[in-house]
Amino acid sequence: MGRKAKNKQAAPTPLVGSDLDRRRDKGKRKAPSGSDNRKSLKAAKGVNAKSSKDRQRRLQPRVKKVDVVDDDDSDIEDALRPGELSDDQEEIPVKKVKKGKKPATTGSDEDDLPSRPIKQIEFSDSEDDTGGDDERLPPGQHTFDLDEAPEDDGDFDSQEEDDFDLVSDEEMNSDEDSAFASSGAEEDVDMDENDLPPPHLRPNPIPTDEEGGPISTNLEDDLDHQGFTLPAVERGGEQEDYEAGTSLKEVESRMRWLIGVCSGKQEKTSNGLPGRSRSDHLLQLQHDIATYFGYNLFLVNKLMKLFIVDEAIAFFEANESPRPVTIRANTLRTRRRDLAQTLSNRGVVLEPIGKWSKVGLQVFESPVPVGATPEYLAGHYMLQSASSFLPVIALAPQPEERILDMASAPGGKTTYISALMQNTGIVFANDSNKQRTKSLTANVHRLGCKNVVVCNYDAREFPKVLGGFDRVLLDAPCSGTGVISKDQSVKVNKTERDFQLLAHLQKQLLLCALDSVNPNSTTGGYVVYSTCSVTVDENEAVVDYALRKRPHCKLVDTGLEFGVEGFKAFEGKTFHDNLSLTRRYYPHKHNMDGFFVAKFKIGKRAKKETEKEEEPQRMINAEGEVVIQPSNVTMFNAEEDEQLIKESKRKHLKSKGIKLSKPRSDAHTTSTAVKTR
Ligand SMILES: C[S@@+](CC[C@H](N)C(=O)[O-])C[C@H]1O[C@@H](n2cnc3c(N)ncnc32)[C@H](O)[C@@H]1O
Numbered sequence: 001m002g003r004k005a006k007n008k009q010a011a012p013t014p015l016v017g018s019d020l021d022r023r024r025d026k027g028k029r030k031a032p033s034g035s036d037n038r039k040s041l042k043a044a045k046g047v048n049a050k051s052s053k054d055r056q057r058r059l060q061p062r063v064k065k066v067d068v069v070d071d072d073d074s075d076i077e078d079a080l081r082p083g084e085l086s087d088d089q090e091e092i093p094v095k096k097v098k099k100g101k102k103p104a105t106t107g108s109d110e111d112d113l114p115s116r117p118i119k120q121i122e123f124s125d126s127e128d129d130t131g132g133d134d135e136r137l138p139p140g141q142h143t144f145d146l147d148e149a150p151e152d153d154g155d156f157d158s159q160e161e162d163d164f165d166l167v168s169d170e171e172m173n174s175d176e177d178s179a180f181a182s183s184g185a186e187e188d189v190d191m192d193e194n195d196l197p198p199p200h201l202r203p204n205p206i207p208t209d210e211e212g213g214p215i216s217t218n219l220e221d222d223l224d225h226q227g228f229t230l231p232a233v234e235r236g237g238e239q240e241d242y243e244a245g246t247s248l249k250e251v252e253s254r255m256r257w258l259i260g261v262c263s264g265k266q267e268k269t270s271n272g273l274p275g276r277s278r279s280d281h282l283l284q285l286q287h288d289i290a291t292y293f294g295y296n297l298f299l300v301n302k303l304m305k306l307f308i309v310d311e312a313i314a315f316f317e318a319n320e321s322p323r324p325v326t327i328r329a330n331t332l333r334t335r336r337r338d339l340a341q342t343l344s345n346r347g348v349v350l351e352p353i354g355k356w357s358k359v360g361l362q363v364f365e366s367p368v369p370v371g372a373t374p375e376y377l378a379g380h381y382m383l384q385s386a387s388s389f390l391p392v393i394a395l396a397p398q399p400e401e402r403i404l405d406m407a408s409a410p411g412g413k414t415t416y417i418s419a420l421m422q423n424t425g426i427v428f429a430n431d432s433n434k435q436r437t438k439s440l441t442a443n444v445h446r447l448g449c450k451n452v453v454v455c456n457y458d459a460r461e462f463p464k465v466l467g468g469f470d471r472v473l474l475d476a477p478c479s480g481t482g483v484i485s486k487d488q489s490v491k492v493n494k495t496e497r498d499f500q501l502l503a504h505l506q507k508q509l510l511l512c513a514l515d516s517v518n519p520n521s522t523t524g525g526y527v528v529y530s531t532c533s534v535t536v537d538e539n540e541a542v543v544d545y546a547l548r549k550r551p552h553c554k555l556v557d558t559g560l561e562f563g564v565e566g567f568k569a570f571e572g573k574t575f576h577d578n579l580s581l582t583r584r585y586y587p588h589k590h591n592m593d594g595f596f597v598a599k600f601k602i603g604k605r606a607k608k609e610t611e612k613e614e615e616p617q618r619m620i621n622a623e624g625e626v627v628i629q630p631s632n633v634t635m636f637n638a639e640e641d642e643q644l645i646k647e648s649k650r651k652h653l654k655s656k657g658i659k660l661s662k663p664r665s666d667a668h669t670t671s672t673a674v675k676t677r
Pocket residue numbers: 123124125126127140142388406407408409410411412413414430431432433436457458459460475476477478
């Protein structure tokens with residue numbers, strides 16, 4: 001099983017300090033052995049995923065297993081990441097690189113990275129528990145036919161003119177044409193203690209100076225250009241496959257120097273090349289990051305806009321190492337304490353994930369594959385990334401509610417919702433990918449969720465399929481820029497067009513989610529929108545769009561204890577003030593997959609808005625058939641449903657020759673059924 005392979009990985013290694021820290025420390029370290037560092041930059045010849053993996057493997061340092069995650073643990077301090085020096089490696093001679101230095105070698109085949117045409121968008125998710133083998137797609141992948149995609153946002157208007165009157169991208173981006181203001185970014189990423197996860201889940205902090213500003217390395221004096229050149233600037237910013245004769249080691253040296261030059265303060269330009277601006281140096285830095293970490297230039301550019309320079313490097317570095325392995329105790333079958341005891345009897349080293357979760361456990365070391373223990377097979381836990389707990393915590397499902405999980409496969413969040421509802425009420429677990437609903441169904445069964453109905457619609461058909469929910473979770477298909485450490489192909493397979501299409505789909509889905517909620521719900525009336533992506537296009541911009549299109553819906557506090565506030569402005573565009581209520585999670589800050597969470601409260605529509613909605617709608621009856629109903633009956637009627645369900649059960653058993661004398665009064669609605677159109 002893939003899962004088994006996953007569990008063969010070294011124990012999760014919390015992030016250690018950035019390379020900048022290491023450089024302060026470099027006297028203690030020895031030199032790298034030649035071979036790894038002498039690969040030439042023949043490398044960057046259009047990168048493909050496989051080669052990117054090779055590159056990562058090659059760059060991946062030896063990671064020691066750790067017994068506990070503890071900032072003081074010397075094992076952790078010694079765990080290395082790309083670009084760091086192991087004890088038996090030659091020290092990278094940053095200062096010794098001289099102008100016109102000869103290329104170290106001519107490189108190797110390993111570094112030849114052919115480009116690949118992009119035909120499909122690949123959606124990402126953060127779940128590990130993808131169920132069965134055969135039917136399973138690589139994590140998060142869902143094919144999407146570009147030919148079926150609209151040309152631009154404007155086309156979507158034809159589908160449902162008023163409701164989906166998408167703002168064109170031009171309109172979205174036409175506000176002041178300002179370059180990314182680093183000061184704004186700095187404000188947005190600042191965190192106080194309350195923003196942070198518990199200490200053992202934290203990566204080392206991004207280096208800052210005494211005043212808390214970006215680090216001013218004490219290397220600045222000797223960082224003067226030292227013979228470095230800016231070849232990317234000289235060739236007019238064009239991305240080149242490789243710079244003839246430049247080794248990866250040299251790129252790294254230049255990159256480190258450029259970080260010092262570009263890290264936020266204009267004055268530092270003086271340490272750069274005379275006559276070259278900060279943006280020249282920044283351009284070269286982007287090229288070097290793309291080459292060194294194996295990204296396409298477009299994505300480096302996009303991601304760097306989210307952070308100040310030092311933090312951007314911390315983000316790229318964090319994507320080179322796996323996040324901690326975490327599991328969620330399934331309270332439908334066990335208690336966390338009992339599970340921890342049983343697993344620890346099997347030699348698994350684990351501890352609670354942190355105060356913010358009562359069901360999460362972090363696995364540090366395991367002599368057995370965590371995805372194949374008897375407890376796993378018996379459904380006592382789900383292999384689930386820590387960040388994917390967050391949208392469900394924000395959703396806060398209540399017993400007896402009606403909940404829709406719009407894009408739910410393979411079911412990490414569905415099964416958590418079901419457990420929080422203690423197997424009462426009903427959860428509609430939908431996914432448009434039929435193949436993926438198989439692993440969803442398998443997980444639902446394994447974890448003993450009896451209040452889940454699996455269905456297979458394009459979620460844009462809701463609420464016409466079914467509406468009137470107390471709560472809706474939209475864990476949207478996304479680019480996966482928050483889970484690059486799990487899926488390195490994201491580094492090279494995303495284009496501008498992919499982001500446009502994804503944002504377009506996410507906007508459509510979010511409006512459908514908002515429209516599927518019963519505003520009169522006495523217990524709920526909420527929608528949670530989440531992605532495992534960190535780009536603003538897929539997060540704040542989508543939420544802001546929905547707020548404008550659905551004025552009766554407003555953002556509310558997610559209730560999450562930590563996380564960075566969402567952007568209120570980005571690249572000259574201002575979002576709704578309440579975007580600060582949304583939360584962002586980053587691998588380098590929270591030692592979790594990158595994630596975004598927003599929570600909406602659905603109010604009553606103004607009369608003008610309601611008038612548009614007189615179309616008949618479809619709903620599923622107790623027989624699992626789709627029936628057409630006038631729109632005003634889409635709200636659930638609990639008593640009526642109960643009767644219908646009982647009747648349906650009776651008929652089902654009768655058809656099998658079983659006669660029930662008296663129906664059980666405590667029987668809950670349904671077990672799993674797959675409904676396809
Ligand atoms: C991020 S994953 C969901 C992960 C899931 N929530 C979990 O916790 O296990 C996104 C899912 O959206 C599904 N999807 C993509 N487009 C969809 C659409 N139009 N309607 C419904 N589901 C869709 C994909 O098949 C994929 O399973």
